[in-house]
Amino acid sequence: MNSCSGLNENDEMINSSMRERKGKRLWKKVKHELVDYHSLPPYLQDNEYIHRHYRCEWPLRQVFFSLFTIHNETLNVWTHLIGFFLFLSLTIYTATKVPNIVDFPTLQSLPDVLRKADFHKLHTELITCLSSLAHVPDLPSLSNWRIMELLSNCVPVSLSYNNKTDIHLLRNMKDDMANIIAPLIVRPITRWPFFTFLGGAMFCLLASSACHLLSCHSQRLSYIMLRLDYAGIAALISTSFYPPVYYSFMCYPFFCNLYIGFITLLGIATIFASLLPVFQSPEYRKFRASLFFGMGFSGAVPIFHKLILFWHQPEALHTTCYEVLMGVLYGVGALVYAMRIPERWMPGKFDIAGHSHQLFHVLVVAGAYTHYQAGLVYLRWRDQQGC
Known part of the structure; x- marks a missing residue:
C-alpha cells in the first residue's frame, strides 16, 4: 500500500508539473494575443468606441514584431512611418535639386x-x-x-x-x-527655415509612429512615448511657421523676429504643458486638440500681414492658397480626432481600419506636404527677387 501510495504521489507530482508547464506555455501564448477594450489597464484605455484588437503589455520583442502584424494600431504606425520616409526623401531632394531649379x-x-x-x-x-x-x-x-x-x-x-x-x-x-x-x-537665399520645417515634420511623424508602436509595452514607456508624441506635434506646428514668416518678412527684421519668437515660445510652452500627467487623460482629449488647433490658427496673423505687404505679388497669393489648404487639412484632422469620427457613430466597426486617429494621421501628412509645396514657392520667389 505504501509503495502504491508512493507511486501515486509521484505520478501526481509529475502530472502536476506537466500541467504547470503546459499552463505556462498556454499563458505565454494567450498573453500575446489581442484583447478587448475592457481587458486593458486604465493607462491604455483611450477610445471606448474601439472595442477589440488591442495589444496589452507585450514584451519589447513581440512589440517590435507587431509592426508587421494586424491590430488596431497597425495603420496608425504605418501612416506616419510612410510619411516620415516621404519627408526624408523630400529633404534629400530639396538639398540636392531645389537650388538648381530655375524656370x-x-x-x-x-x-x-x-x-x-x-x-x-x-x-x-x-x-x-x-x-x-x-x-x-x-x-x-x-x-x-x-x-x-x-x-x-x-x-x-x-x-x-x-x-x-x-x-x-x-x-x-x-x-x-x-x-x-x-x-x-549670388548664392541662393538661405534654406535653414525650410529645412527646420522639414526636420520638425520628420520628428513629428517618426515620434508618432514610435508612440503607437511601443506604448503597449508598459505604463512607464507609454508615459514617455506620449510625451514624445505631443512634443512632435508642437514641433511640427512651430516649425511650419518658419518658412512663411522668414521668407515673407526677411526684409522686415522686427516682424520676422517677433513672429518666429512668438511661435517658438508657444511651442516650448506646449511641450512643457504636455509633461503634466493630466494632459494625457482621455477627458482632456478635446483640450489637447484645441491647444494644437489654437497654435496652428495663430498663423493667420502673419499670413494676413503678408497679404497686406505683398498684395501685388502673385507669389503672396499663391503661397496663401497653399497655407489655407494646409490649415483646413490640419483643422479637419483635429476635429475628427477630438470628436472620434466615425467610430463614435458605429462603435466596434472601425477597430482595424478607418477610425479617427488614422484619418487624423493621413490629414496631417497631407497638410505637411501642402506646406512643403508652399515652401518651394517661397524659395523660388526669394531666389529671384531677394529682399
Whole structure:
C-alpha cells in the first residue's frame, strides 16, 4: 500500500508539473494575443468606441514584431512611418535639386528676337555695359533683384524691331539673361527655415509612429512615448511657421523676429504643458486638440500681414492658397480626432481600419506636404527677387 501510495504521489507530482508547464506555455501564448477594450489597464484605455484588437503589455520583442502584424494600431504606425520616409526623401531632394531649379519659359522666344536683332549694336552695347558692371563696388554682396536690374540694362531695348510683339519678347529676353547670370554671382537665399520645417515634420511623424508602436509595452514607456508624441506635434506646428514668416518678412527684421519668437515660445510652452500627467487623460482629449488647433490658427496673423505687404505679388497669393489648404487639412484632422469620427457613430466597426486617429494621421501628412509645396514657392520667389 505504501509503495502504491508512493507511486501515486509521484505520478501526481509529475502530472502536476506537466500541467504547470503546459499552463505556462498556454499563458505565454494567450498573453500575446489581442484583447478587448475592457481587458486593458486604465493607462491604455483611450477610445471606448474601439472595442477589440488591442495589444496589452507585450514584451519589447513581440512589440517590435507587431509592426508587421494586424491590430488596431497597425495603420496608425504605418501612416506616419510612410510619411516620415516621404519627408526624408523630400529633404534629400530639396538639398540636392531645389537650388538648381530655375524656370525660364520665355527663353523659347529668344531665337525669334535674335533673328531680328542688330548683332553689331548688341555686341557693342553688351561689352560696354558688362565692362562698367565689372567695376560696380561690392557686386557679390548685392541682392538678386538688384543684380538682375543692373544686368537687364545690358540688353538695350533700342535694338531694331518691327512691332510691339518684338518689344515684349526682347524685354523677356532681358529678364532671362539677368536670371541666368544672377545665380552665378549670388548664392541662393538661405534654406535653414525650410529645412527646420522639414526636420520638425520628420520628428513629428517618426515620434508618432514610435508612440503607437511601443506604448503597449508598459505604463512607464507609454508615459514617455506620449510625451514624445505631443512634443512632435508642437514641433511640427512651430516649425511650419518658419518658412512663411522668414521668407515673407526677411526684409522686415522686427516682424520676422517677433513672429518666429512668438511661435517658438508657444511651442516650448506646449511641450512643457504636455509633461503634466493630466494632459494625457482621455477627458482632456478635446483640450489637447484645441491647444494644437489654437497654435496652428495663430498663423493667420502673419499670413494676413503678408497679404497686406505683398498684395501685388502673385507669389503672396499663391503661397496663401497653399497655407489655407494646409490649415483646413490640419483643422479637419483635429476635429475628427477630438470628436472620434466615425467610430463614435458605429462603435466596434472601425477597430482595424478607418477610425479617427488614422484619418487624423493621413490629414496631417497631407497638410505637411501642402506646406512643403508652399515652401518651394517661397524659395523660388526669394531666389529671384531677394529682399
